[in-house]
Amino acid sequence: MKREQHPEYIQSLRDRETAARCRGAVQAWQAERSEVAVPAYNLVWTPASALGLVRELQALFAAYNRVLWEQYPYCRACGGGCCVNEASHVGPVDGVALALLDASLPDLPANLGATDRDCIYLAGQFCTLPAEWRTIKCWSFFCLGGLWDPDVPLGERYDDLTAALKVVVLAHLPAALRTYEVRGDRLADHLHDPADFATALEDALWEVLVGPLHARYPLIEGDAPEAAEPSVDENPIEEELLAFIAEAMQELLVDPPPVPEGLAVTAEQLLEDLEALEWIVVGRPTHRARLLQEMAARYASAPGPVDGEQSLIWWRMRERIAQLID
Numbered sequence: 001m002k003r004e005q006h007p008e009y010i011q012s013l014r015d016r017e018t019a020a021r022c023r024g025a026v027q028a029w030q031a032e033r034s035e036v037a038v039p040a041y042n043l044v045w046t047p048a049s050a051l052g053l054v055r056e057l058q059a060l061f062a063a064y065n066r067v068l069w070e071q072y073p074y075c076r077a078c079g080g081g082c083c084v085n086e087a088s089h090v091g092p093v094d095g096v097a098l099a100l101l102d103a104s105l106p107d108l109p110a111n112l113g114a115t116d117r118d119c120i121y122l123a124g125q126f127c128t129l130p131a132e133w134r135t136i137k138c139w140s141f142f143c144l145g146g147l148w149d150p151d152v153p154l155g156e157r158y159d160d161l162t163a164a165l166k167v168v169v170l171a172h173l174p175a176a177l178r179t180y181e182v183r184g185d186r187l188a189d190h191l192h193d194p195a196d197f198a199t200a201l202e203d204a205l206w207e208v209l210v211g212p213l214h215a216r217y218p219l220i221e222g223d224a225p226e227a228a229e230p231s232v233d234e235n236p237i238e239e240e241l242l243a244f245i246a247e248a249m250q251e252l253l254v255d256p257p258p259v260p261e262g263l264a265v266t267a268e269q270l271l272e273d274l275e276a277l278e279w280i281v282v283g284r285p286t287h288r289a290r291l292l293q294e295m296a297a298r299y300a301s302a303p304g305p306v307d308g309e310q311s312l313i314w315w316r317m318r319e320r321i322a323q324l325i326d
Contacts, residue, residue, distance in 0.1 A: 001116060003108050007085055008120040012108060015090035018219075019105050022095025025217035038212045041179045045209055051100045053174055053209065058132070060172035061139040067164050068142050075142065082141055083119040083127065086279070089137040089198075092219045093205045103130040136205075140198040143275075158253060162191045180204045195278075237323070238281050244320055245278050248313050260303050260314055270317065273298070277317075280324065289325075296321050 003009055029036070029047055036045045045053075068075045090105065098104065106121065106128040113123030121128045129135060142165075144157055169188045173181075181187060187204060190197040213219065249271065251257070256267040265273075273295050280288045299318035305311035 001112055001114070003110055003112055005116070006112055006114065006120050007116055008088075011086075012105075012120050015088075016105055018090055018092060019095045019098055022092060022219050023099040023104075025213065025219050026096060026099035028217050029213065034216075036209075036212050036216055038208060041176070041208050043176055043179065043208060045213070047100065050096075050209060050213075053176055054097045054100050054133075056172070056174040057097070060169065060174070061134075063168045063172055064165060065139065067161075067168055071164060072161060074144050078143075080122065080125050080127075082143060083122045083138075085117050085119060087137075087141075088119050088121055088129075088135060090135055091202060092214065093202050093210050094133065094135045095219065096210050096213065097133045098130065101130075101132045103132045105129070136202055137195070137198040140201070141194045143194075158192060165191050176208045177201075177204055180208050241281050241320055241324065242278065244316065245274050245281075248317065249274050251313060257313060260312060263299075263301055263303070263314060265298050265302075265314060269298070270314065273317065277320070277324075292321055292325050296325060 006012075026047065033046075036050075037043070038045070065075075108120065108128075112120065113126075114120055119127075127134065127138070129138065142161065144161070166188045169191065173187065177187065181204075185200065185204070187197065187200055190200040210219070252267055252271050252274070259266060276291060276295070280291060296318070299314060299321060302314040302318045303312065304315055
């Protein structure tokens with residue numbers, strides 16, 4: 001399809017702006033050969049030591065993805081099904097890493113190899129982002145892809161996978177991030193939700209390096225990466241929806257209920273839709289209205305509650321989707 005027709009085209013221009021601002025800041029830092037001190041964590045950075053941190057992160061994610069690729073079948077069998085529209089995220093941490101590595105975002109061709117449902121950086125089954133740095137969100141992501149033994153509870157599969165990833169993270173976590181963890185936020189504790197892990201890691205890297213660098217050489221507009229979007233904590237409806245998503249996912253992972261008769265939505269599909277619903281609430285993708293309408297059609301025939309019984313999770317999902325549409 002034509003590059004300008006892709007739903008992520010405008011976002012890709014913002015990505016390039018973020019990367020360009022970060023490159024300019026890093027180049028100014030390298031030219032001055034100055035130090036950036038972070039007294040809160042007793043750290044002092046030079047461009048060379050910051051590059052060392054990025055190299056450590058490369059090693060961490062190389063080991064992390066070897067676990068996903070070599071020890072479990074999900075990513076191998078899927079082959080990039082998670083590389084969808086609105087899934088990528090190029091933030092200031094990624095921009096600084098790219099600049100330190102002297103790598104750049106790809107020049108998108110006039111005719112893309114991606115469909116409007118794919119990530120704009122996907123060309124067939126190949127990622128066009130630089131191999132040196134795939135962005136934290138992309139590198140962190142995993143799912144079970146629907147390829148698990150039905151005799152093994154889904155929660156056990158996630159626990160098994162995240163336990164293996166935790167070993168890698170604990171073994172490869174850079175010293176600067178271990179210093180950050182002293183304040184109480186253990187990054188490995190976020191691994192059960194890869195999007196949460198990516199956010200926690202970006203927050204930690206902002207605290208120990210990127211934020212102090214931004215204070216010296218402005219990387220972005222505003223004071224922090226989150227400045228462009230209001231916090232979901234300011235919206236009680238979104239808080240309620242996120243609480244429902246967490247509760248429903250826990251129910252599905254621990255003890256999946258039987259699918260109501262006549263409803264063609266499996267527990268696995270429901271889990272995928274819950275993840276999509278979370279992305280709609282938190283990420284606010286531009287095509288959220290279309291996603292919500294597609295999900296609403298899937299749950300339109302979900303049976304309502306019977307007198308004296310708790311409503312089924314499929315019905316509650318139908319009600320939450322309708323709430324968001326309204």
